[in-house]
Amino acid sequence: xxRRMPTLTDVARHAGVSYATADRVVNGRGGVSEKSxxxxxxxxxxxxxxxxxxxxxxxxxxxxxxxxxxxxxxNAFFGKVRDIISQERRRLRRELVDLRLETVxxxxxxxxxxxxxxxxxxxxxxVALVGxxxxxxxxxxxxxxxxxxxxxxxxxxxxxxxxxxxxxIDNRVAGCTAGRLIGLAHxxxxxxxxxxxxxxSARDHADRLGGFxxxxxxxxxxLTVLPxxxxxxxxxxxxxxxxxxxxxxxxxxxxxxxGAGNSGLVRVLEGRxxxxxxxxxxxxxxxxxxxxxxxxxxxxxxxxxxxxxITLAIAHMRAVADRMPAPAAGPVVxxxxxxxxxxxxxxxxxxxxxxx
Amino acid sequence: xxRRMPTLTDVARHAGVSYATADRVVNGRGGVSEKSxxxxxxxxxxxxxxxxxxxxxxxxxxxxxxxxxxxxxxNAFFGKVRDIISQERRRLRRELVDLRLETVxxxxxxxxxxxxxxxxxxxxxxVALVGxxxxxxxxxxxxxxxxxxxxxxxxxxxxxxxxxxxxxIDNRVAGCTAGRLIGLAHxxxxxxxxxxxxxxSARDHADRLGGFxxxxxxxxxxLTVLPxxxxxxxxxxxxxxxxxxxxxxxxxxxxxxxGAGNSGLVRVLEGRxxxxxxxxxxxxxxxxxxxxxxxxxxxxxxxxxxxxxITLAIAHMRAVADRMPAPAAGPVVxxxxxxxxxxxxxxxxxxxxxxx
DNA sequence: TGGTTGATGAAAGACGTCTATCATAAACTG
DNA sequence: CAGTTTATGATAGACGTCTTTCATCAACCA
Numbered sequence: 001x002x003r004r005m006p007t008l009t010d011v012a013r014h015a016g017v018s019y020a021t022a023d024r025v026v027n028g029r030g031g032v033s034e035k036s037x038x039x040x041x042x043x044x045x046x047x048x049x050x051x052x053x054x055x056x057x058x059x060x061x062x063x064x065x066x067x068x069x070x071x072x073x074x075n076a077f078f079g080k081v082r083d084i085i086s087q088e089r090r091r092l093r094r095e096l097v098d099l100r101l102e103t104v105x106x107x108x109x110x111x112x113x114x115x116x117x118x119x120x121x122x123x124x125x126x127v128a129l130v131g132x133x134x135x136x137x138x139x140x141x142x143x144x145x146x147x148x149x150x151x152x153x154x155x156x157x158x159x160x161x162x163x164x165x166x167x168x169i170d171n172r173v174a175g176c177t178a179g180r181l182i183g184l185a186h187x188x189x190x191x192x193x194x195x196x197x198x199x200x201s202a203r204d205h206a207d208r209l210g211g212f213x214x215x216x217x218x219x220x221x222x223l224t225v226l227p228x229x230x231x232x233x234x235x236x237x238x239x240x241x242x243x244x245x246x247x248x249x250x251x252x253x254x255x256x257x258x259g260a261g262n263s264g265l266v267r268v269l270e271g272r273x274x275x276x277x278x279x280x281x282x283x284x285x286x287x288x289x290x291x292x293x294x295x296x297x298x299x300x301x302x303x304x305x306x307x308x309x310i311t312l313a314i315a316h317m318r319a320v321a322d323r324m325p326a327p328a329a330g331p332v333v334x335x336x337x338x339x340x341x342x343x344x345x346x347x348x349x350x351x352x353x354x355x356x
Numbered sequence: 357x358x359r360r361m362p363t364l365t366d367v368a369r370h371a372g373v374s375y376a377t378a379d380r381v382v383n384g385r386g387g388v389s390e391k392s393x394x395x396x397x398x399x400x401x402x403x404x405x406x407x408x409x410x411x412x413x414x415x416x417x418x419x420x421x422x423x424x425x426x427x428x429x430x431n432a433f434f435g436k437v438r439d440i441i442s443q444e445r446r447r448l449r450r451e452l453v454d455l456r457l458e459t460v461x462x463x464x465x466x467x468x469x470x471x472x473x474x475x476x477x478x479x480x481x482x483v484a485l486v487g488x489x490x491x492x493x494x495x496x497x498x499x500x501x502x503x504x505x506x507x508x509x510x511x512x513x514x515x516x517x518x519x520x521x522x523x524x525i526d527n528r529v530a531g532c533t534a535g536r537l538i539g540l541a542h543x544x545x546x547x548x549x550x551x552x553x554x555x556x557s558a559r560d561h562a563d564r565l566g567g568f569x570x571x572x573x574x575x576x577x578x579l580t581v582l583p584x585x586x587x588x589x590x591x592x593x594x595x596x597x598x599x600x601x602x603x604x605x606x607x608x609x610x611x612x613x614x615g616a617g618n619s620g621l622v623r624v625l626e627g628r629x630x631x632x633x634x635x636x637x638x639x640x641x642x643x644x645x646x647x648x649x650x651x652x653x654x655x656x657x658x659x660x661x662x663x664x665x666i667t668l669a670i671a672h673m674r675a676v677a678d679r680m681p682a683p684a685a686g687p688v689v690x691x692x693x694x695x696x697x698x699x700x701x702x703x704x705x706x707x708x709x710x711x712x
Numbered sequence: 713t714g715g716t717t718g719a720t721g722a723a724a725g726a727c728g729t730c731t732a733t734c735a736t737a738a739a740c741t742g
Numbered sequence: 743c744a745g746t747t748t749a750t751g752a753t754a755g756a757c758g759t760c761t762t763t764c765a766t767c768a769a770c771c772a
Contacts, residue, residue, distance in 0.1 A: 005449075017720080
């Protein structure tokens with residue numbers, strides 16, 4: 001027999017005050033003497049009272065109103081995130097969650113800050129956004145939190161104090177993992193490795209590259225890591241640069257792409273004989289990277305499981321809105337895909353990187 | 357403005373019947389003419405009515421009573437699962453879930469079937485167990501389901517029709533993945549690979565080995581896969597057999613262990629010079645495999661994320677108990693660990709395989 | 713002393729569902 | 743036609759929380 005959970009009525013009785021007073025204390029309405037407040041807080045402790053969120057939500061007909069802010073543009077990964085969100089909408093509504101999807105120009109912290117500042121605050125309970133350490137963004141996040149909104153950074157983090165939680169992978173660790181896998185693929189032989197990033201100014205890319213170089217230096221000192229390409233996450237640019245370097249340096253045995261724009265990379269790989277293809281590790285499972293994996297053009301994809309991340313971000317925002325402890329969880333553990341363990345393709349609709 | 361979700365009162369009004377009648381229909385209490393029942397069902401359709409589970413649970417002071425049945429014995433992985441469950445207890449209670457942990461003798465389907473048959477049915481809503489295709493177990497599972505319990509198989513599956521859901525990894529795919537990773541580690545060179553299983557009669561082990569061999573044959577025909585060892589998941593047995601084979605065949609370049617008892621394998625590896633260590637891939641992140649990974653004795657660990665699995669199993673049992681659609685989700689995607697992406701160690705307490 | 717202020721208590725109504733009971737009807741039975 | 747069975751409606755109370763209103767009572771100020 002599970003014993004009943006204590007209710008606020010129990011707390012009030014145990015504290016020797018009325019329900020009204022107990023309620024005033026736990027909901028911080030003020031107008032209670034310090035003495036009574038103390039007794040109530042003690043009763044809460046003693047009984048292990050936890051407010052019944054379901055009942056509370058019922059009584060108020062509450063719905064959680066959250067916004068997710070994503071960069072606009074042709075990036076396939078964020079396109080996938082948008083798809084996931086629209087697919088989840090219906091399920092979320094049943095759980096009283098109303099999720100708003102908004103976009104701002106990519107790589108433009110000023111625009112993001114302005115957007116945050118101008119957010120319609122009409123009952124919004126929380127915001128999830130791709131973090132940026134830009135001071136204006138931080139200030140805007142702090143302002144939101146002062147207004148009681150939950151603020152969760154997604155995919156890319158910022159300084160702790162400006163957000164309630166970070167949901168995403170540990171990018172340095174992801175880079176280390178890539179390094180180790182490429183190292184494994186060189187067991188018993190030498191090699192020259194080409195790293196590609198979008199921009200070193202992006203914290204996530206820099207972190208990945210840092211971890212990558214570090215691991216190779218520490219565990220595979222026999223391998224040479226070349227200077228990185230900055231592809232700006234633009235596939236045509238990545239394509240041009242990689243083609244040029246591969247032509248100039250036929251001894252390249254592996255490529256690690258820490259950023260986006262990988263359809264350009266894939267096009268270069270398509271043009272090479274299978275025997276001359278380097279080992280390739282890149283990030284994010286999207287339509288074109290999946291295809292490249294299936295075709296053997298790419299060996300490993302490190303994917304940050306955007307569906308889980310959305311779920312987790314919502315859980316965090318809910319916890320803040322409910323004044324409940326956050327769900328314990330460190331960074332998301334990325335999935336590592338080879339062609340053998342690809343999940344079934346959700347969207348059978350063909351779609352290249354530039355679409356959507 | 358999110359519009360209000362329709363309530364059963366709305367449904368009744370829309371169907372032109374009383375609340376009582378609508379209630380009789382949606383809760384299948386009978387005593388309603390087919391005509392009225394039809395009108396109610398149509399109203400449910402039209403309005404998109406979904407019963408408010410939170411309100412229902414509140415009104416009944418419901419708690420979900422679930423049981424998880426695990427094999428007893430010194431297996432480190434199941435020890436970890438037990439730990440996870442006891443840590444989750446408190447959080448679960450808040451969500452009205454009362455989780456009972458029971459154990460039966462490992463590798464003994466008869467005992468499992470007997471246990472299932474003898475389960476105290478006192479208000480139990482669901483059972484999660486490690487599946488076994490034994491006919492008696494299947495029959496016992498069917499009996500439980502006839503009594504309205506949710507039945508979820510965990511880690512190892514059975515024929516579809518005997519359970520409500522399977523929560524675990526796709527073992528064949530996991531074996532394929534192991535094969536591909538070992539293949540990658542042989543890029544540009546030949547090799548001889550030793551597979552180890554617990555017992556081929558265990559479906560999960562057989563599936564893993566099958567996928568492993570298949571992938572190596574298809575993608576890495578230059579590599580030789582030796583006959584497998586059956587270690588019975590016993591570390592001393594694994595240790596003895598591996599030691600013997602490695603001594604007899606110094607040309608072994610990789611080992612894939614699909615089963616348990618890996619602390620025995622690790623002991624053999626400890627005794628070899630770093631340069632002579634084969635590439636090693638095994639399953640499940642537990643205390644000793646983590647240590648082996650950190651020390652460079654093992655290269656890759658494929659982990660089935662038991663914490664996520666428990667959460668998912670509960671979600672499935674809840675869905676059945678709530679008469680709601682099951683959470684969409686295929687098999688769990690295992691995490692692939694190298695020493696670089698190990699999550700922080702939760703239990704700093706040292707504990708070898710045989711403990712607990 | 714009258715008026716204000718502050719702390720407290722009592723209680724009612726709402727949220728959506730479930731259970732239960734009682735009162736009607738209408739449809740059968742013999 | 744009396745007596746049963748079956749279908750339906752009306753309604754009340756409970757679950758735990760939140761909001762709101764009103765009444766008390768004490769302490770304080772002028």
